[in-house]
Amino acid sequence: MIRETHLNLGIIALLIAIPAWALMADEPFIITLMTRAVVFALAAVGLNIALGLGGLVSLGHAVFFGIGGYAMGILAHHAQTYTPLTEWPFLLEGTKSMPVIWLTAIVASTFAALVIGILSLRTAGVYFIMITLAFGQMFFFFAISWSAYGGEDGLSIYVRNGFPGLNTLVPVQYFGLCLVILLAALFLNARLAKSPFGLALNAARQTPARVETVGLDPTRLKLVAFVISGAITGLAGALFADLNRFVSPTMFSWQLSGEIMIFVIIGGVGRLFGPVVGALVFVALEHLLGGLSEYWHIYLGILLLLIVLFGRGGIIGMLCGRERLHD
Amino acid sequence: MTDPILKTHEITRFFGALKASDAVSIDLRPGEIHAIIGPNGAGKSTLIAQICGSLAPTSGRVEFQGRDVTGLSTRARSRAGLGRTFQISALAMEDSVLQNALLGALGASGRPWRFFGPALKDSALREQAEDALTRVGLQDDMHKRTAELSHGQRRQLEVAVALTLQPKAFVMDEPMAGLGSGGSKRLTGFLDGLREQAPILLVEHDMDAVFALADRISVLVYGKVIATGTVDEIRANKEVQDAYLGEDA
Numbered sequence A: 001m002i003r004e005t006h007l008n009l010g011i012i013a014l015l016i017a018i019p020a021w022a023l024m025a026d027e028p029f030i031i032t033l034m035t036r037a038v039v040f041a042l043a044a045v046g047l048n049i050a051l052g053l054g055g056l057v058s059l060g061h062a063v064f065f066g067i068g069g070y071a072m073g074i075l076a077h078h079a080q081t082y083t084p085l086t087e088w089p090f091l092l093e094g095t096k097s098m099p100v101i102w103l104t105a106i107v108a109s110t111f112a113a114l115v116i117g118i119l120s121l122r123t124a125g126v127y128f129i130m131i132t133l134a135f136g137q138m139f140f141f142f143a144i145s146w147s148a149y150g151g152e153d154g155l156s157i158y159v160r161n162g163f164p165g166l167n168t169l170v171p172v173q174y175f176g177l178c179l180v181i182l183l184a185a186l187f188l189n190a191r192l193a194k195s196p197f198g199l200a201l202n203a204a205r206q207t208p209a210r211v212e213t214v215g216l217d218p219t220r221l222k223l224v225a226f227v228i229s230g231a232i233t234g235l236a237g238a239l240f241a242d243l244n245r246f247v248s249p250t251m252f253s254w255q256l257s258g259e260i261m262i263f264v265i266i267g268g269v270g271r272l273f274g275p276v277v278g279a280l281v282f283v284a285l286e287h288l289l290g291g292l293s294e295y296w297h298i299y300l301g302i303l304l305l306l307i308v309l310f311g312r313g314g315i316i317g318m319l320c321g322r323e324r325l326h327d
Numbered sequence B: 001m002t003d004p005i006l007k008t009h010e011i012t013r014f015f016g017a018l019k020a021s022d023a024v025s026i027d028l029r030p031g032e033i034h035a036i037i038g039p040n041g042a043g044k045s046t047l048i049a050q051i052c053g054s055l056a057p058t059s060g061r062v063e064f065q066g067r068d069v070t071g072l073s074t075r076a077r078s079r080a081g082l083g084r085t086f087q088i089s090a091l092a093m094e095d096s097v098l099q100n101a102l103l104g105a106l107g108a109s110g111r112p113w114r115f116f117g118p119a120l121k122d123s124a125l126r127e128q129a130e131d132a133l134t135r136v137g138l139q140d141d142m143h144k145r146t147a148e149l150s151h152g153q154r155r156q157l158e159v160a161v162a163l164t165l166q167p168k169a170f171v172m173d174e175p176m177a178g179l180g181s182g183g184s185k186r187l188t189g190f191l192d193g194l195r196e197q198a199p200i201l202l203v204e205h206d207m208d209a210v211f212a213l214a215d216r217i218s219v220l221v222y223g224k225v226i227a228t229g230t231v232d233e234i235r236a237n238k239e240v241q242d243a244y245l246g247e248d249a
């Protein structure tokens, strides 16, 4: 068995080494693929907080991913067409600035997660899965019908948005930016898991009756986890849209919610680097098998089945065994 | 006589046609251990659930520290000072023993909204948790995973978590169950001293423990209190002997 911290450091090394190699070998497409994996990983880090720590099986996380995507799309669209978002009650212009877009994405998905969380957490189990799925479909069809922002066709952004001091059009620079954000999110996630809040949330997942008996509110703990989770996935959505310079209703689709969950399950539910491993494996399979067959999802399905049947802790669980206790 | 800390007024609870609590009126006075005994299915756990707020009575009232708490949630009653232990351990099995105790201390502190610093490094919480674990004799098992504890050790951890709450009254559902005679004696000795910190409403099947500890005993049969009294009174009670104690008392 490998020590989990060693494996995690190895993964970080890989995240740096592969693009470095691609840069020297002049393979920009590999860098783009790695950026895709990193952004997916960030989305799944978000879900892992709700699912792994809080035990909330959300099949609607594409809502936040899509909101982040549309935050980018709408702001950049108004900036590139020189039209204001609104002139009343005050003038609001679009922007091509990533920090502003990210902040908008985080605020909007936080708000959405709060509303969806309050409504969904009244239920549990299968009903929770269904209600989050239903919210996803609601946003999906709303986006399709929102003709001001491209409806079904979505929005194309001609030039990637800017970040002070960087040329984001250079693939490796944008990759670096996304990687830093992912690592920051992982750091916060690690701290969160050990914090008093993390302790209480962990217990709320395992034994809500106990949590109430010590005077805490398990539902409120889960709600806060859901909101943090949604905010992170929302930020990932903004990065994803900027990577593709395109946003469409598919970002809200239930398939995407499913994929985010698959990243977490493949890597290991509740494991800090589970989402990263899952996203890397997914993007690798998508790239390698997708070239061979249109139906590469079949292989993904088989992998998923094997993991669910034989390795409950995902790939990280198979390599490292059970999670060590905090000390 | 001092006012009771905890009091139930004619608590009745139906499960369909089954009367699991039948107009139960009991009280818990400062400094005492009040034992509730009765055969399996008598409604002891059901009574405790209503006292602690996880189950609403069909009718009747619960009073805690002179206040009607019938409408309050489990959480609110815990914060008001009720320290409960479960008959079937409700512990976070994947977490360490220390983390479970820490959860109690965290609940008592009322400050769970801290997202950054490690909980295990919070010296105030940790001191409280370690102290409680030491008092129940789990100081050497603190860093074990809770799932690895024996059944009896889980019972001890249940008590430790309740201790971290520093409650005004303990409500314990069969803390001795599965403890073995050595562990049972130890816990009996511990609970004996604990009544000075806060009175204990003690549901227990272990008659040696009950007779050694109880200041008063109430006997519950088919949801109804058929007798309340001192150990000697209960031992001498004809109805109790027929219904529950049998020939060995």
Ligand SMILES: Nc1ncnc2c1ncn2[C@@H]1O[C@H](COP(=O)(O)OP(=O)(O)OP(=O)(O)O)[C@@H](O)[C@H]1O
Pocket (backbone or CB within 6 Å): B015, B018, B020, B038, B039, B040, B041, B042, B043, B044, B045, B046, B047, B087
């Ligand atoms: N949620 C419930 N729904 C229906 N019936 C219940 C429920 N909970 C308990 N009962 C019934 O109520 C009665 C009292 O159960 P309770 O668990 O309170 O007994 P107890 O005195 O604690 O028994 P034991 O000594 O076995 O712990 C039993 O007949 C039980 O089957």
Ligand SMILES: [Mg+2]
Pocket (backbone or CB within 6 Å): B044, B045, B046, B087, B173
């Ligand atoms: Mg019981």
